[in-house]
Amino acid sequence: MGKLFAVILVVIALASAIPIVTHTWYGSGINLAPPPDISTHGYAIDKQLSETMVEAGLSFLAAQLLLAFFVWKFAGRRDDQPIKTFPGGAKVVVIAALVLVGTEILALGVFGQKAWANVYFMPSAPDAMQIQAQAGQFAFYFRYPGVDGKFGVLHPDKIDEGNSNFFGLDPANDMESRDDIVSGELAVPVNREVLLLMHAKDVGHSFYVRELRIQQDFVPGLDLSVHFTATKVGKYEIVCTQLCGLGHYNMKAYLNVLSQEDFDSWMKQKVSEQ
């Protein structure tokens, strides 16, 4: 009976590994594959994810096979036989397991930090295009500095959504805010670095674009930023991935990656609407 259990363990472990190793689930039927990467940094994230997958997969298989080995070896012990223990006792096993798992986690962190730090620790290029993103219940709004290249100051007391003043600008007194462009979609030119200055209006939100391989929280009171370069023209969904209230399910916007000419005419259109 014990030996049968060992065999079942091996079969289950191998059976669950086969579809992952052969990638049968990748891009067919239920599509669990990540969407194509459209950023300059995304390949590092993807590489890190597949490395993590491989390492975790191998550890999983090793652990299951080891378990099956012990089950097989010590199955069918008769009651009159003494219980055998691992040489050196449990202490050695526990320490060995801790060191093994610890090294693995540490290695993932050390090798993974490069992918992460390229986005979060490296500053953007000085000529990156600055766009302010504001998250509020339950919509994103994006602000471009306009022709003067300067953002007007925010006055939270001036926020008037019924009048489409989502940021709390004061055009009556603040010249710099008069040409600011506010949009419900995030339009960016292709192959141009964008520095997104993130601002939460009310509660915590998140900015997630799968194709960009970026997920960053908005935190009220903190000036956070992310920078990215989109490399493929297209329209991509921006979703809020931080439960923010009743309308969370409907909190989304679109990232519109445009060619430089299309972006210029988009901008012209927006300027005429202001």
Added chain:
Amino acid sequence: MSRNHLLAALLVTVAGPAWLFGAGTVSGKVTYTGTPAKQKTIDMSKEPSCAKQHATPITTETVVTGPSNVLENVVVYISAGAADESSAPAQAVTFTQKGCQYIPHVLAMRTGQELKVVNDDQTSHNIHPLAKVNHEWNKSQPPGTPPLSEKFEKEEFIPVKCNVHPWMRGYFAVLKTSHYAITADNGDFSLPNLPPGKYTITAWQEDYGTQTQDVTISGSETKTVDFTFKAKPY
């Protein structure tokens, strides 16, 4: 009492003063001076099912103007001088959410009158009247749900917002009097069936606030009362 007598008695009770002494009318035009703020284009890209309903993007409706400086969506009503009126009309008023916009933008109703809120969109709305005097509420209305039924018991101008679509804005004008009008695209209003007396007429515009004028009606005359608001450039 015969049926005809009953009808006559009813007429005297309901339309009594006007019927006996003649009814006056106050009419006029609401205009502005100066330059109103440019209305902003509303970006609905987040809600494609609504955006596609508008061939050209709609704008905010904080100040809606017409030719020769007239102002639309101004509520003009008798704020003092009219006799107390009893029950609200049985017929409900309707406030529709269509294309992620409130139609009408300003809805007037009597205190205690039934308000029906309709969702004509393929998306959920969350209607939230920001009442201060009345009880404040907000209700979610997924697509396909039957109209909501509500009423307000006290006189108040209530901004209405949608908790899901921040750009949506409308107003409820809850009034005690039945003598009210909302200016149309020609800026005109008319308050008929006024028995003789001294009245205070109030005009309310959501951004510019209120103005009042006194008027005295004697007999079945028509008095002209015009209102002029000073526009704000921002």
